[in-house]
Amino acid sequence: xxxxxxxxxxxxxxxxxxxxxxxxxxxxxxxxxxxxxxxxxxxxxxxxxxxxxxxxxxxxxxxxxxxxxxxxxxxxxxxxxxxxxxxxxxxxxxxxxxxxxxxxxxxxxxxxxxxxxxxxxxxxxxxxxxxxxxxxxxxxxxxxxxxxxxxxxxxxxxxxxxxxxxxxxxxxxxxxxxxxxxxxxxxxxxxxxxxxxxxxxxxxxxxxxxxxxxxxxxxxxxxxxxxxxxxxxxxxxxxxxxxxxxxxxxxxxxxxxxxxxxxxxxxxxxxxxxxxxxxxxxxxxxxxxxxx
Numbered sequence: 476x477x478x479x480x481x482x483x484x485x486x487x488x489x490x491x492x493x494x495x496x497x498x499x500x501x502x503x504x505x506x507x508x509x510x511x512x513x514x515x516x517x518x519x520x521x522x523x524x525x526x527x528x529x530x531x532x533x534x535x536x537x538x539x540x541x542x543x544x545x546x547x548x549x550x551x552x553x554x555x556x557x558x559x560x561x562x563x564x565x566x567x568x569x570x571x572x573x574x575x576x577x578x579x580x581x582x583x584x585x586x587x588x589x590x591x592x593x594x595x596x597x598x599x600x601x602x603x604x605x606x607x608x609x610x611x612x613x614x615x616x617x618x619x620x621x622x623x624x625x626x627x628x629x630x631x632x633x634x635x636x637x638x639x640x641x642x643x644x645x646x647x648x649x650x651x652x653x654x655x656x657x658x659x660x661x662x663x664x665x666x667x668x669x670x671x672x673x674x675x676x677x678x679x680x681x682x683x684x685x686x687x688x689x690x691x692x693x694x695x696x697x698x699x700x701x702x703x704x705x706x707x708x709x710x711x712x713x714x715x716x717x718x719x720x721x722x723x724x725x726x727x728x729x730x731x732x733x734x735x736x737x738x739x740x741x742x743x744x745x746x747x748x749x750x751x752x753x754x755x756x757x758x759x760x761x762x763x764x765x766x767x
Contacts, residue, residue, distance in 0.1 A: 492547060493580055495587055498540040498554055503530055505542075505551035509572055515706055537561050539592070543571070543584045555584045557592060557601075564600040564674065565592070569615075581615050586680055589619075593677045601675040607655050607666035608647075608704045620679020623659045626669035631708045637668040644707045652704075667704060 498506075507526055511517045519525045533540055533556075540556035553571035567589065569581050592598045603621060605612045632640055641664040648663045656663040659671060 492545070493552065493584060494544045494546050495541040495555070495584060496544060498534065498542050498556070502542050502551065502554070506530065506533070506554065509551075509553060509570055512572060513570060539588075541584075541588060543575075543580065545575075552580060553584075555581075555588050557588070560592065560596060560598075564602045565598065567601050567603050567675075576611070582618055585615070585619060586684055589675075589677060589680050599677050601677070603673045603675060605671045605673060606705050607652060607669070607671055610651065613655070613671065616673040616675065618683060619675050620683050621673035621675040622679075624672040624674035626659060626661055626665060627672055629668055629670050629708055632668045640708075641665070641667045644704070647703050647707060667707070 503526075507520050510520045510529075514520065520529075537559050538556060539560050540554055542554055543552040544550065545552055551572075552575040553569065555567070555569040558566045558568060567585060569585055571581055589598075589601055592601075602624065603612075603616050604627065605616060628634060628637065644667050645664060647667060652666055653663050655671070656666055659666075661669075
């Protein structure tokens with residue numbers, strides 16, 4: 476992308492007192508702090524192996540990740556990024572520490588980054604994935620000019636388990652979820668297992684900047700990420716793992732070591748194959764969206 480100085484200048488021109496700079500190894504501890512604040516599985520970030528793997532993925536080749544920095548005290552606010560700049564419609568992402576949320580920082584950081592990508596690579600369209608009960612992020616995508624572009628199965632949910640999951644957690648469907656479902660033209664229960672896809676044309680981002688008003692002081696209750704569905708998906712994944720481990724433990728008391736070992740290897744291979752197939756399917760779907 477562009478050099479750090481160009482990004483800082485763009486950030487200042489949008490009127491927000493923040494800078495963007497390429498994410499660096501010196502940001503690791505701040506990134507871990509961010510994940511411990513936002514993640515449902517905070518304890519994972521106490522494990523060095525998990526942190527090492529996650530950080531390597533964050534700085535992977537072909538991705539563009541930027542630290543969002545408070546210009547006054549140089550404090551770390553969060554990060555924003557593009558997951559794979561090679562795509563025709565690359566996916567954007569952003570995470571902010573809670574004390575920097577609801578201040579207009581996310582909008583300005585993403586608009587700055589997207590302008591830079593458009594200037595550097597000629598990118599005309601971006602996409603974003605948002606949880607169905609993350610109303611603040613939905614509002615942010617819409618402020619950027621994002622348009623509903625379908626839904627995609629959450630990677631934590633296996634397709635064959637989706638119907639059972641939707642039945643188990645149907646009590647989480649409320650009027651807010653129904654309104655989102657109507658906007659995306661899907662049945663409300665689908666949003667229990669799927670994430671929202673937004674298509675964001677660069678021309679819409681530029682139009683939003685032209686008519687941008689100062690950051691609103693919208694009451695927090697209208698901006699919150701409810702997190703109920705996300706918690707349920709995480710809990711569902713953990714329950715599935717626990718049930719599988721119980722099966723293996725029961726088998727270990729009745730079967731030989733070799734039988735138990737073969738069953739465990741078969742289970743892990745099955746999970747790897749299913750996850751690989753799911754990711755390939757998502758890539759193919761995204762490639763199709765890129766062509767449109």
